[in-house]
Amino acid sequence: MSIFFLLYNGCVLEIRGLSKIYRLGDIEVNALSDVSIKVESGEMICIMGKSGSGKSTLLRQLGLIDFPTSGSIMLEGIDVTRLAERKRSLLRLEHLGYVFQEYALIPELTALENVYLPAMMLGNHKDYKKRAYDVLELVGLEERTNHRPKELSGGEQQRVAIARALINDPKIIFADEPTANLDTVSAEKVMKTLVDLNDKLKVTVVFVSHDPDDKQYAKELVFLKDGKLVNEYI
Numbered sequence: 496m497s498i499f500f501l502l503y504n505g506c507v508l509e510i511r512g513l514s515k516i517y518r519l520g521d522i523e524v525n526a527l528s529d530v531s532i533k534v535e536s537g538e539m540i541c542i543m544g545k546s547g548s549g550k551s552t553l554l555r556q557l558g559l560i561d562f563p564t565s566g567s568i569m570l571e572g573i574d575v576t577r578l579a580e581r582k583r584s585l586l587r588l589e590h591l592g593y594v595f596q597e598y599a600l601i602p603e604l605t606a607l608e609n610v611y612l613p614a615m616m617l618g619n620h621k622d623y624k625k626r627a628y629d630v631l632e633l634v635g636l637e638e639r640t641n642h643r644p645k646e647l648s649g650g651e652q653q654r655v656a657i658a659r660a661l662i663n664d665p666k667i668i669f670a671d672e673p674t675a676n677l678d679t680v681s682a683e684k685v686m687k688t689l690v691d692l693n694d695k696l697k698v699t700v701v702f703v704s705h706d707p708d709d710k711q712y713a714k715e716l717v718f719l720k721d722g723k724l725v726n727e728y729i
C-alpha cells in the first residue's frame with residue numbers, strides 16, 4: 496500500500512494559484528491564470544465556461560494529466576505538482592478516474608476488456624473480470640459486455656468509459672464534457688450515472704460543461720472565463 500493511499504483517504508484536492516501558458520513558437524496562450532480551487536470529499540463540482548475558457552486545461556491539471564506552468568496541486572496536503580511521471584501515473588491509476596470527452600476506448604477490445612485494462616495494469620484486483628462485469632452492471636451495461644465500441648451507441652460508449660474510470664475504486668472521477676456528443680436521452684442517462692455514483696457510492700465527481708442546463712446536476716459550480724475564475728456564467 497502506498498503512502499499516498501494512507502494519506503489520500505480524506506480526499507481533498509486543492510489547487511493554488513494555478514497558471515498554464517501554452518507556447519506555440521512566439522505565441523503564448525494564457526489558458527489558466529491564477530486559479531485556486533478546493534475539492535472536498537463527496538462533492539459534485541461542475542466547471543462551466545464557454546469554448547476556449549480553459550475548462551479542459553483546468554480538468555487536466557486537476558486530474559494530474561498535465562503539468563501547470565506555475566502554482567501548486569495538493570492531494571490531501573501533499574504537493575503532487577512536480578512528481579515524476581511514474582509516480583503521477585500510479586496515483587492516477589490508483590486514485591483518480593478520468594473520462595475523456597471522446598471516450599478514448601480501444602476499438603479492438605470489448606466493453607469488458609476496455610473496462611478491466613486499468614485493473615490489469617495495477618494488478619490489484621485478483622478477479623478483475625468479475626469486477627469489470629460489476630462496474631458495467633453499475634452503469635447499466637451488463638447486457639453489452641461483449642460488444643466492441645463501434646457496436647455501442649455514443650451514450651453506451653460514454654458509460655463504458657465511466658465504468659473503466661471506476662474499475663480501481665477511484666476517490667475522484669473527472670469527466671470532460673461527458674454529454675457533449677450525446678442526444679438528450681443518452682445525456683440524461685450519463686448524468687444520472689454520475690449523480691448516482693456521487694450520491695450512493697460517495698465518489699467525488701468533477702465534471703466540465705458548457706451547457707448552463709447541467710447546473711442542476713452539480714452541488715458546486717466553478718465558472719471560468721478566459722482562464723480566470725469568475726462569479727457567474729459569462
Ligand SMILES: Nc1ncnc2c1ncn2[C@@H]1O[C@H](COP(=O)(O)OP(=O)(O)OP(=O)(O)O)[C@@H](O)[C@H]1O
Pocket residue numbers: 517518519524525526544545546547548549550551552553705
Ligand atoms: N495544446 C495546446 N497548445 C496551445 N494552445 C492550447 C492548447 N490546448 C488548449 N489551448 C488553448 O488554450 C485555451 C483553453 O483551451 P481549453 O481546451 O482548455 O478550453 P475549453 O474551455 O475546454 O474549450 P472547449 O469548450 O472548446 O472544449 C484555448 O484558447 C485554446 O486554444
Ligand SMILES: [Mg+2]
Pocket residue numbers: 550551552
Ligand atoms: Mg474542452
